[in-house]
Amino acid sequence: MIKTVKIGSNNIDMKSSAYTMFSYKDETGRDILKDIKAINETYERIEKLPEAERDMAWLGEFTGIIELALKMTYIMAKEFNPQTPDYKTFLKGLDTLTDNNMSWIQEVLELAISPLLGRIQSSQNK
Numbered sequence: 001m002i003k004t005v006k007i008g009s010n011n012i013d014m015k016s017s018a019y020t021m022f023s024y025k026d027e028t029g030r031d032i033l034k035d036i037k038a039i040n041e042t043y044e045r046i047e048k049l050p051e052a053e054r055d056m057a058w059l060g061e062f063t064g065i066i067e068l069a070l071k072m073t074y075i076m077a078k079e080f081n082p083q084t085p086d087y088k089t090f091l092k093g094l095d096t097l098t099d100n101n102m103s104w105i106q107e108v109l110e111l112a113i114s115p116l117l118g119r120i121q122s123s124q125n126k
Contacts, residue, residue: 001114002080007073007104008096014076016111024075024112027087033116035068036109069105072112 001016024032042065046057070091078084085093 001111003107003111005073005104005107005111007094010094010096012073012077013080014073014108014111015080016076016114017079018115020076020079020112020115023079024072027075028071030068030071032072032112035072036113039065039068039105039109065105069108072108076108076111 002013003016004011004013006012021032024030042061046054046061049057071087074084074087074090077090084090
């Protein structure tokens with residue numbers, strides 16, 4: 001599946017395939033499915049908190065969630081374009097991570113898991 005995801009003011013072209021989970025493991029040493037599950041569980045846990053407690057809970061989890069989501073983004077950007085620079089250079093190219101909209105994280109997670117769910121598209125969603 002190919003998709004362009006807007007992260008802040010950046011449009012990132014990404015590709016997800018059966019290879020994505022293996023590439024993620026090779027690059028990070030981590031299991032993409034476990035990371036997606038952990039992010040979703042964290043989100044669900046925090047959303048169940050009283051509204052007054054959510055902001056502080058998000059601050060405690062934010063760095064970890066962003067880091068995992070950016071690693072997934074990088075792997076799929078590199079799969080889309082093998083000429084994508086190394087991870088640090090890729091991150092330096094992102095001028096912002098948010099424009100008061102963090103929905104890009106969910107888009108990245110959905111794209112990463114799409115080959116396992118049988119959702120195959122050859123055209124861009126956005």
